[in-house]
Amino acid sequence: MDQSNTMAPTQPRDVWAAGQAYEPYMGRWSRLVAREFVDWLALPSGARWLDIGCGTGALTQTIAARAAPAAVMGLDRSDGFVAFAGQDAGGRHIVFQTGDAQSLPFPDRTFDAVVSGLLLNFVPDPARAADEMRRVLRPGGTAAAYVWDYAGGMQLIRHFWSAAAALDPAAQALDEARRFPLCNPERLRALFGDCGFARTECRIIDVPTVFRDFDDYWAPFLGEQGPAPTYCGTLPDEQRIALTVATPPHLQRGRHRGCDPCPESHRTASVPEARAAACAGAV
Numbered sequence: 001m002d003q004s005n006t007m008a009p010t011q012p013r014d015v016w017a018a019g020q021a022y023e024p025y026m027g028r029w030s031r032l033v034a035r036e037f038v039d040w041l042a043l044p045s046g047a048r049w050l051d052i053g054c055g056t057g058a059l060t061q062t063i064a065a066r067a068a069p070a071a072v073m074g075l076d077r078s079d080g081f082v083a084f085a086g087q088d089a090g091g092r093h094i095v096f097q098t099g100d101a102q103s104l105p106f107p108d109r110t111f112d113a114v115v116s117g118l119l120l121n122f123v124p125d126p127a128r129a130a131d132e133m134r135r136v137l138r139p140g141g142t143a144a145a146y147v148w149d150y151a152g153g154m155q156l157i158r159h160f161w162s163a164a165a166a167l168d169p170a171a172q173a174l175d176e177a178r179r180f181p182l183c184n185p186e187r188l189r190a191l192f193g194d195c196g197f198a199r200t201e202c203r204i205i206d207v208p209t210v211f212r213d214f215d216d217y218w219a220p221f222l223g224e225q226g227p228a229p230t231y232c233g234t235l236p237d238e239q240r241i242a243l244t245v246a247t248p249p250h251l252q253r254g255r256h257r258g259c260d261p262c263p264e265s266h267r268t269a270s271v272p273e274a275r276a277a278a279c280a281g282a283v
C-alpha cells in the first residue's frame with residue numbers, strides 16, 4: 001500500500017512511513033493529547049473502537065490502556081506505521097491493519113466509537129472520511145477527532161514555519177496553518193454538524209512540549225515524516241543550518257556548543273505548548 005498521502009494535485013506530498021522517526025517528532029505529543037481526549041470522551045467500558053489514521057498507535061494504545069474496550073482496531077494507509085504500531089499490540093484486544101479512511105473496509109454499524117487523532121486534515125476529502133465514520137457506527141455510537149491547531153497554539157510547528165518562511169518565501173505555501181484551514185474548533189464542529197452528527201461538543205486540549213535540550217527539539221525535524229520534516233529533507237545543508245540559527249532563542253537555550261559536560265544553562269529545557277482542537281458527536 002502507498003505509504004504517502006497525496007493531497008489534491010496542488011498539495012505537497014506528505015511522507016508517513018518510518019514509525020521510529022515519527023514517534024519523537026509527533027507521536028510523543030499526540031500520546032499526551034490522546035490521554036486527555038479519551039478521558040474527555042468517557043465512553044463506557046466494553047465498547048468496540050476504531051481509530052482511523054492510527055499512525056504508530058498513539059491513540060489506539062491509549063484507548064486500550066484507559067477505556068477498557070472490548071476491542072480496538074487501528075487503521076492507517078501506511079504499511080510502515082501499521083507494522084511499527086503492531087509491535088506494541090500484544091494482549092490488549094488491539095488489531096492494526098492498513099486501509100483508507102475515505103473508504104473504510106468494514107460493514108455499516110460495526111463500531112461503538114470511531115475516532116481519529118491528527119488525521120482529518122491529511123485526507124483529501126475530510127467530509128467523506130466523516131461520512132465513513134458515521135456509516136460504520138452503530139446507532140448511539142460516538143465519533144470524535146482531534147487535530148493540531150496549527151495557526152494558534154501548536155507552537156513547535158508554528159516556530160518551525162515562521163523561521164522557514166523568513167528564510168525561504170516558498171515555505172509559506174507549505175505552512176500547515178495555511179494548508180489546513182480545517183484545524184480549529186469551529187471548522188471541526190462544522191464538519192461534524194454537516195455530516196449529521198448530533199450533540200456535537202468541541203474543546204481545546206493543550207499539552208506541554210518539554211524538550212531535554214535543543215537536539216531533542218531539532219533532531220526529529222530531520223526524520224522526514226510529515227510536512228515540516230519532509231520540507232527540511234529537501235534543503236541543502238547550509239539552509240538547514242540557517243534554519244536552526246533562525247529558531248527562536250528560547251528554543252535554543254538547550255543548544256550544545258561542543259562542551260562536555262555541559263553547564264546547566266545549556267541543558268535548560270524549552271517549554272512551549274501544543275494545542276489540539278477536539279470534537280465529538282453522536283449518531
Ligand SMILES: C[S@@+](CC[C@H](N)C(=O)[O-])C[C@H]1O[C@@H](n2cnc3c(N)ncnc32)[C@H](O)[C@@H]1O
Pocket residue numbers: 005016026027030031052053054055056057058059075076077078081099100101102116117118119122123124226
Ligand atoms: C499526523 S499522523 C497521525 C497519526 C496518529 N493518529 C497520531 O495521532 O500520532 C497522520 C496519519 O494519517 C495517515 N493517513 C493519511 N491519509 C490517510 C488515509 N486516507 N487513510 C488512512 N490513513 C491516512 C498517515 O499515514 C498518518 O499515519
